[in-house]
Amino acid sequence: MALTKTAPHSDADDQTSGRVRWRAVILGLLLTVLICAYTPFHNCFRHGTPLGGGHFPLAPFFILTWLVILTAGIRCLFNARTPLTGRELLCAWVLMVIGSGIAYTGLARTFFINLTAPYHFATIGNNWAAVLQPLLPDGWYPADRQAITDLYNGLPGGRELGLGALMAKIPWQAWVRPLLGWAVFIFLCYGVMIGLTNLMSRQWLRNERMNLPLLRVPEMLETAFDQQQLWPFFEDRFLLAGLSIPVLLHLLNGLHFYFPQVPQVPTLVLAGPLFPQTGLFAGFYKLKIYIYPAFIGFAFLTTKQISASFFIFYLLGCLLTGLLGLLGFAIPAAALGTTFGPTLSHPEEMQMIGAGGIFFLFIVWLGRRHIVDIVAQVAGRQAAPTLETEWISLSGAFWTSLGCSIGLVAWCLYFGFPLLPALFLLGAGFMLLIVATRVICQGGIAYFTLTAAPIDGIFALFGSRFFTATGVLMAAVIQKVLFVDLRETLMPSLMHGAKISQATRQKRTMLTGIGLVLVLSVGVSFVAMLVLCYRYGLRELNLDWATRTTVGVYENVQTLIEQPMTPNRFVLSFAIVGAVFMLALVVAYHRFYWWPLHPIGYLTAYSSAARILWFSFFIGWACNTLCMRYGGVGLFKRARLFFIGLILGDFMMGGLWALVGIFMDTSYLVLPD
Template sequence: MRTGGNFCRKNRPAREQSIMKNEQSSVPEVGNRVRLRAPIIGLLFAMGICLLTPYNNIYLQATPLGGGHFPLAPFFLFLGLSGLTILLQVIRGGATLLSGGELLTIWIQAVIGSGIAYTGFARTFLINITTPLHFAGTESRWQENIDPLIPAGLLPTDKGAIELLYNGIPGAREDSWLSMLGQIPWQAWLQPLFSWSVYILLAYLVMIFLLNIIVRQWIFYERMNFPLLKVPRMIAHAVSEGEGLAFFTNRFLLMGVLLPVILHLLNGLNLYYPSVPQMPTLLLAGPYFGQTGIFSGFHKLKLYFFPAFIGFAFLTSRQISFSFWFFFLGGGLFYGLLSLLGYSLPASELGVTFGPTITRPEEMQMLGAYGVFFFSLVWLARYHLLDVTRRSILWQKADSPGPEWLDVRISFWGAIIGTIALVCWYVYYGTAPLVAVLLVFSFFMITIVATRVICQGGLAYFTLTAAPMDGLIAFLGPKFFTGINALIAGISQKVLFVDLRESLMPSLLQAARVQRSNWPRGLLFSSILLTIVLSLFTSCLAMLTLCYRFGIRELQQDWAATTSIAVYENISRLMNTPPETGSWVFGFTMMGAVVMLLLVVCYQRLHWWPLHPLGYLTVYSSAMRILWLSFFLGWLCNALCMRYGGVRLFKKLQFFFIGLIIGDFSMGGIWAIIGLFTRMSYQVLPN
């Protein structure tokens, strides 16, 4: 971020070529060959994950196969394929089953599929669009306020089909999975699925086009780091160079692997055999802090120990990892300071909120912070964006090849046309044009910022604090969303733009980063598009089959049901008597904007400045409540390593932390496989 936007326009082509040359030379070349076999294998893996994830994650309640932005199943499969390739190299004297580039291609396709298979889409979709009919009661007044406004064809209206979805088809458990397909009442679902497929595919296309426009700025001009990619890229490079065996037998790596293996072996056996001793990975620190006073913000503090996330934190920039835990603890102290000064702000000050985790007015700082950070990204990229605009309007080709999948001219016009199509989709279903425009803009603004936080910060697990609609309500008032505007906005936001634990855009950015200039771009891009389309189809099919077989009531979908019901309750409140947000909300929003502006300016202008703006964006995220200790430990180890051993020690010690990641995910995969047969599984990673 620090270097972006500092290039003069007249020297831009020469500097651009110089940066690209340095970039190519500073990153180890990963296998030149990417053959057709790789996208085919990746597509099959992605579809297999989409089919298996609902059963494993929801019915078995096992370690999530798909979850976060470094999901378990894709990396476990990546390790397995790497191991087979290395074994073949050893046995046959250098023969390669898959090149490093092919391994990365398979991995990124599986990552994209796993994100769609769970919280990124499938986990809440069916419940979200059936909540108005199934959960409406006489006391909720939904039948008066919401039902008359539902556009024809947008939500399923067959009450019988919905009841079977929640209760299960009688006798379906004795039938085979294939026979279940014929028992699903498809007639009730065809129109709603078609309507939402248009919306989702349009949104995904706009994400692809926007990413294709900004990827050169982030990767080449700002030299953005990708901590989550370091382990797959190092493994792929070792395989391509024939050094896979030496990589996996590195003594530091083996020591790192050993720690999570022992930890999860004991804890996993304890689940099945309680006599086996257990090593706790969660400590409750809250009781050591009072509920009043300066430390009252920590009275629910928890200490989670996840070896893999300590590894990711070690590989992340020290400035970023320090900022994550520093701002998290600072947020707790800020709450205690407000309490100490006598400011007890009721949650009612928030009015109506759609945020996934927002509970207190001071958390509205994030709305202002997200807005300022987004516009700071635009400002840094101003020369690049102006250049893209000029080339697109004049239809001029780029001076030099970059990391883009498509010509930026196609992306420029595709993003505009796709955005207009999304706005038309909203207008077609009754949304006011101005509301539709602002809604689409806020959706993609938040998604772009979250993508930056996840990929640059190395956050494999990330959640938003406030939703995009919260920002519009805070600035424009609750009356901005009236009637059908609130209904369509709330439902569509829940579909793709609020549960960003597994958003598609960060995975696409990582795919662009691992791509090399000499790889077949047409093949890779088409394989990613096909993976997205077939993953959506497969995920819907798997969720419908699972729900009609067992019934949502038995699948313990409490989180999905609770969050979906909350959306419609908030919509109903906006329609009936929309409560005004308190003055504190606007004040904290402005406070967040000012703090973020200061952080951005200081980060850009002061080279000694220790804080990174990304840390402030995660201060109230529920993800940081789980990961703050991991980032503290990873930062501490990194700082001590560089202080007393320098780069030489870092190059050796990084293998230990890579071992933590490999060991954690390997044990997660093993216990997930065991759970498929025992129907009871030990959870290694956060859900």
Template sequence: MIRARSVVLGIVMGLVICAVTPANNMYMAATPLGGGHFPLAPFFILFVATLGAALVSRLFFRKNPVLTGIELLVSWGFMVVVSGVAYTGLARTFFINITAPAHFATVGNRWKDVLAPLVPKDWAPIDPSAVEALYNGLEGGYRLGWLEVLARIPWSAWIVPLAAWGVFILLCYLVMVCLVNLFSRQWVANERMNFPLLRVPTLMTEAYDQGRPFAFFTDRFLMVGLFIPIFLHTINGIGFYDPAVPQFPTLFLLGPYFPQTGFFSGFSKLRIYFYPAFIGFAYLTARQISLSFWVFYLLGGLLFGFFEVIGYQIPSSALGVTFGPTLTRPEETQMIGAYGVFFLFIVWLARQHLFAAARDALTFRRAAAAESEWISAALSFWGVLAGLGLLAAWCVYFGMSLVPAVLLLGIFFVIMLVATRIICQGGLAYFTLTAAPTDGLLAFFGSGFFSNIGLMMAAVMQKVLFVDLRESLMPSLMHFSKITENVRQKRLIMAGLGVALFLSVIVSFTAMLALCHKYGLRDLQVDWETQTTVGVYENVQRLFDAPAGPNEWIIGFALAGAVIMFVLVICYQRFYWWPIHPIGYLTMYSSAMRILWFSFLIGWMCNQLTLRYGGVSLFRRVRMLFVGLIIGDLLMGGIYAVIGIYAGQSYLVLPN
């Protein structure tokens, strides 16, 4: 049972995070308020709210708490869902993405002649002065108050592009919500999938509901876990602001210990990152999964050396033109085939549920929603079809052919669904794709599959929502579905979710426009944003100048990846003793695993040892130590985020 106040609180605090995030992250370069799928600011607020509510109940002997534990958890869920919209989940590169052809056009790159004519007129401001004001800021804007800046933004130039893109974004959100609802019963109820990123908030709020919040926070194992990150970041934080104070290293370069050639040459850039929170999440993840993450990452390095030893030199030109965010070598395109096969595996596991949902939808049978669903699966089925149909119509309206539009949108949401499974089941607070969705289409069909305008549209649409997944919406929606599994007020949840997503887009865009017009986009911390967005258009122009056909190298490795994933899936399903989970293979070349592999090694080792020599009872007791690692890291991140507001620079606790 939840009350409307918890929904309102979650939405309001989430919108506050959206409003503050652009200035915090891009102007002050402070600790990111989101930063992943276990965002900093929402957890910091949850911790303070839980402790504050417990203190109020104890001091004033309240029998009816201001907020119950499940209400606090639901409020946190709303904050998590919207927190990424203001940064990498949407707004971080959005305005650079839609204005790059106009602003970065030069005589040398010929964008004015090649790209600008292909940009649909409603995609970006027509008035050049509006674009220049975005990058250069208003005259004297840094001296203006925020309300004055908002009043002087040329809204007439922005209203049409924002409306056009708003339709695309909200339709994508509709499809994501319906897909999550369609698969939630299978993942949450039927498969009883583990959600490691939810364990700490759930344990904390359950202790609050049971009337023992102070026993939870004073648990001796938890206190030991808290001490480690607090001590580490206190010393390193002081050293950050005062270089005379020595710091404890949290990054170790192992590359110099490996040869540049030979079997171990793939480890010449190997690094160890020490993040206590990620070790905590790894401990809470199922052993089979945490083992697969670090094993496959190391196998990826060995594969590189193996190819060198046998003299299998793959030319760099074999990679062709790709849009992958971390794709650097042809063998990494195994992930294209692996993602496809794993998607089919997900569908096969859910085949009975999906068949029942489709039958109820096509026969218009009225079926009640399950406990893990916000609405009935049949209604979600129609929502997915309607959303995809409207998105295809949106693409066709702006110039893309129907068949490429349908196939492109299908690939977008296939990748999103697989990534959601990886993040939620694997406990990955930080995740990045290896290959982009369009990489597979270009490899198999060539650039001729798209028209020129279709190719450009595909690249830009992908950059808006479907390639930078560090704060993507869909995994947060699946976490939210698990949180609200036993909440009866489904209509209240759905209404709140719709309002939260709609307002978060408006607030995020407004906050980003205000920041850019006050200081000028070119004077903000946007090197990565500019580089990656300009790279998208450079790749598009390269394909215009030299159209590419199907890439045999990428097709070969994609098929190899599909075969390997098929074998892994068969072994995982057929042999109970099989120790490796297939999702580890999907992260083998992800840049996220370069940071996380050692954390999963330590977490798996501790998990294995406690269960082997102490059983479930020892596992549960030691678990509190790793919960302390997570809470301590996030608390210190929140404290330094506040310090950074006043100091003008912030010590980063978690990766940016």
């Protein structure tokens, strides 16, 4: 019998087949655990650049870049197969991205303050003991008051204890019940997000062919690595020119941070004093110009229509403030009433409630045929096609989302949340998550914040009595856990993971890795934060913002309990204006190919992200426009390496200064917190 010689397996075979081995998943899990364990200490105690901040987090990309360089070096030195392909390195990176946000603003930053504030900050003056504490659900909060006191003050002698001795003294028994109870809520929410991402991915990624600007740089690193062109990539003169700018900038400013006698280059310009405090341009009185090279790079890689929309709508929002005052419609901030939005400060900003609702309906309308396919598969009238972007079948994702949603409602009912308000809260929360995911992924916004919170819109429509006193408190606390601060929310990272999984065969392997990384990230982040708080005391950490906003939530709850809110005509009026304006925008965007503005720019007009990034998007748009007008596609392809250099330089310097911060009392801040 003749024997056929089998050709040796090569890197090229893995690359063309889209193979992802378990070694990549395990590597991503291990690195995520390290990031989650160190992030609370670095961010809260060292005050350094957030390692997991935003939707293009620092630590995962810094690690990915060095992994690519080291793996390529191993291949070059030993002329051997690499232990990982570029696609596998990218899969490990996206696992780190998914888990890293949980350790900070995505969950852990405010979580323990949220669970202890109504006890620790209760005084005779605010009367929380009589008004709020009787409403607190059993099982949500630790019952041991001494455990709460030690969380804020630190354990006696905790700074001198070793890690093992410190962990032995932490009152774990006080935290077991609330942590397990909230873990059920958190993982049910994550289940809904995974199911929704699986349902939306084919429509967004294949049918609409949505660009994902935040993936451009990691994918270029992967391509250069797999094609063995990594060194020519890093030697490109355009890339080196772009890289040199943030390197020199942060080298000088970082040295100034530690040695004030070294001169610095200002990265913040207060442009407000150039404008009057009254008149048409009054809204520009607090205008600031931030210089972030990485965000200029992201703006260049985003389509011109989107990048232009971000800064144009922000400037128009500032102009509206002055115009209303000029026309005699200067509505005081007090007319807004009691709200929970992270940046909501004026009634006109409630346009975003109506705008967000209309844009969600626009997303549904664009995917109407895909929704019909989902219904047909769930009903069994249509066979499930081959998986393309999905981790599991559409019917499986539907039942996963539905089952986890029913579980969330049951969880709310178990703790005393009325049924109808719970349905409205969860529905509004996930609706805004879908809208925010579209804005972040399509717009390439690495730093995004909401203007209004989900319950702001519900209260404006129905008033606070709709929720009952207990419902108001529970809604505010639930919202604070996962639905209000979207700087590191999970769904955009899941969508990026779906895009990366698209070119792989082992989609179930990736889904298993995502499930494991979520469990490990939540567990490690909780333990790391508790260890940090009981060692140093929460009051000694860099958590003033988290404390202030959480206390503000309970103050607002008390206000609504004592003085229930009725539907607000000012808020409703601006919400209707926002809905009408967004409707006009989506019609113009969808019907007229020449229309210059994208609707998602309007959704960011009043967010803190727009205040920080508007100038970066202006510079990125201007450079993109000039390249295409005077050099065409050829110049654009060459020039984009310059802007990729800006991104690489910013994140490499952020990572290097974070390493320096390990040995110093504080750390130089490269990216926004």
